[in-house]
Amino acid sequence: MITGKNYIGSQLKASGSKVLKTFNPLLNKENPWVFIEATDDEIEEAVSLANKAFTSYKKKSGLEKAKFLNTIADEILALGDVLLEQYCIESGYPKGRAEGERGRMIGQLRAFAEMLTEGSWVQATIDTAIEDRQPSPKEDLRKMLVPLGPIVVFGSSNFPFAFSTSGGDTVSALASGCPVIVKSHSMHIGTGEMVASAIIKAAEETNMPEGVFSNLVGDGRTLGTSLVKHPLVKGVGFTGSIKGGRALCDLAAQRPEPIPVFAEMGSINPVVLLPQALKENSQKWATAYAGSITLGAGQFCTNPGLLLALKGEELNRFEENLNQAIEKIQPSCMLHPSIYADFNSGIAKIKEQNGVSKIAEFKGETILNHGTPTVLKVDGKEFLENKILHSEVFGPFSILIECENEAELIEVISKLEGQLTGTIISEENEIEIHKEIISALQNRVGRLIFNGVPTGVEVCASMIHGGPYPASSDSRYTAVGIHAVYRWVRPLSYQNWPNELLPAELQNENPLQIVRTVNNKLTLSQI
Template identity: 75%
Template sequence: MITGKNYIGSQLKAAGTKIYKTINPQLNIENPWSFIEATPEEINEAVALANDAFKIYKNYPAQKKADFLNAIAEEILALGDELLEVYCSESGYPKGRAEGERGRTIFQLRTFANMLTEGSWLEATIDTSIPDRLPLPKDDLRKMLVPLGPVVVFGSSNFPFAFSTAGGDTASALAAGCPVIVKSHSMHIGTGEMVASAVIKAAKKNNIPEGVFSNLIGSGVTLGTSLVKHPLVKAVGFTGSINGGRALFDLASQRPEPIPVFAEMGSINPVVILPDALEKNSKKWAAAYAGSITLGTGQFCTNPGLLLGIKGEKLNQFIDQLAEEIEKIAPSCMLHPSIKADFNNGKEKIQSQNGVSTVAEYKGEIAPNYAPQTILTVDGKTFLENPALSHEVFGPFSIIVQCKNNEELLTIINKLDGQLTGTIIAEPMELSNYNAVVDALQNRVGRLIFNGVPTGVEVCASMIHGGPYPASSDSRFTAVGIHAVKRWVRPFSYQNWPDELLPSALQNKNPLNITRTVNDIITNKPI
């Protein structure tokens, strides 16, 4: 089922000469398939098709777009175990992870389909006219959200399903009414092509315009630059490194018409562990965080890479327990040899810094692309003086900072870069004594967790997966949950427009029966 070609709309094309292969990290060998890089002509064709499709697709009824998203979910499921096998061969993840992530991807697609049929996401707002108002009449004004245009989505390395070809960015953009051009991630191109085939089948079955979806192959620099700079592209979604996300952001900002780049980038997800919690449940939290640090070989954007505590016997006991728990866990496979190399380089760079001690590191024999989980510790003063110690190490790695007192803890939090998550481990009565710490952490993160672990991102309307820069390029938006759709839309007003020519969402009769705000009252009644 894998051809190695690009989907330019529904057509498989491969006019290029540059060949890519993917790696089976478990076996440390190349997979059997060859993939052809998209040519400049194919890139232009995909974007032109998307632009033409936008003129039609943006006006499709909500139910038709919902049917399309549900059909994508069904077609992905119809690929069966063969899709899971390709996923595993390109990622090194076990089959259980593949099944779980596929389920999450299906749920995301169906959640956006449900959002479309419910309708309130459009934020339809109506202020009817008052012709006899004094001293001036009031015009009729009606506002709703409208799609931006063609969107480029960059697949992520660590979620070949949920943050890639038909993942959250693609699902939310299609729900918004935006065509999508996916830049397939080079580590799982075969998985991407199979998922793309499911999207194309769903589009054909639902008579979706040609070009609403394309899937392109190529290096991040060459293909990515061409797509972001293309004048017909109107927005970009990215999940990956700070360097990659910032490069795309800068390119988009330098265009004659700048466009938004919604990039989810680096995060070390600080965890504050307070003394009373350690005294009561130290062993429990050591076991929980050993599991969280090593989950998925640490290849989660919410991996807890920084633990902060107050220096003393309670923290020393926790460090010893965490070291004991984490060394019990067998290492697992990373996504790619290059990611394993980056993990080693980042870990060794921090280990070599003055004042840093290694408290746990797996020492047994491991396969070539497996990662030895590592825990380091350092005092608060040294951490504050050395910015290198706060750099993300992507993998099963965490550094414990032993703060001399609450003031030093607060100083460290205030100096942190923006993060996706922050966690506080505390007894409920203890928490009220640390209001300043809570406030400081809230100012640096997108999601604040009490007595839990940051790994695990629930797909629901209340989830924020984003945060102050560099966790994401725009902290006002989330990459997970139905509100992710707001990245691909803009507000638009009609003034004194004939009722019969308005979009259905704004017409007096409210034919969609959606919830609207009419003259400051939330209602679904007709006007």
């Protein structure tokens, strides 16, 4: 089922000479498939096709796009266990993880299809004319959201399904009416091609225009740069490193016509452990956080990489419990030898810093490419003085900051860069006397969690999977849930337009029966 070629619209092409292979981290060897990098001509063809497709795809009704997304979901499921096996071979993740992530990918597709079927997401807003208004008449003005144009999506390493070929970026862009060109992630190109084949088949079955979707293979720097700089591309979605995301933001900003880049780039997700909660439930929270730190080999954007607590007996007991819990957790396979090497070098660098000690570490034998769960510790003063200690270590790792008092803890929070999440572990009556901590944390994060763990991201309208820079390049729009659609649209206003020539969403009769804002009131009524 894997050809190693690029999908240029519905056509499989591979005229280039440069090749890539994926890697099986469990077996520590290259996979057999050979993938051909897209040439400059193939890149140009894919973008031109997407631009041509935009002319007709942007006019597709919500019901037509909903059928397309539901059919993508059906075709992905039809691939069955073969797709799950490919996912596991290229990621090192177990089958259970593959099944769970596929379910999330399917859920995203169904959720956006439901949004399109209902239709109110376009935010139709109407202010009717008042011809006899003095001193001057009021014009008839009607506004709605319209798609931007072709979007480039970069697949992520750690979520081969949910943040890649048919992940949230792709699905939200297709839902908005934008064609998509995916730059397949080099660690799971085979998985990406299989998912791309399902999208292409769904496009053909639902009569979507040729070029509504393409899937390209290539080096991140060369292929990615070419796509972002192309004048017909109108937006970018990215999940990955700060270095990679920032490079894309800079490229997009330097274009003659700058375009938006929605990048999720890094987060250490601080957790504040208040003393009364540790006194009452030390074992419970140690067990929960040992599990969260090591979940998926720690390769989650929401991995709790920073634990903050006040010096005292309660913290000492928590450290002992955390050590016992971490020691019992078997290391998991990481995505790639390069990620495994970066994980080990990141820990080694932090261990070299002044004042750093070890709290917990798995003590048994580890297999190659399996990250050793590790928790280190440093005091608040050292953390504030040493930026190296603020670095994200991607993998099953966390660092505990022992603060002298609440003022130091608040200062630590205020000196952090933007984060995806911030968590408070507290007894209910305890949190009332620590409101300044909550206020400080609120300024640094996109999602505040009370008595839970940051790993586990619900796909729903109320979820925010973004945060102040560098957690994301634009904290106003989430990368998860149906509101992701607002990254790929812009408002368009119609003034004094003939009713019969208006989009159906803005016509007097409200033929789509959607909720609209008419003269500052939400209504389903006709005008």
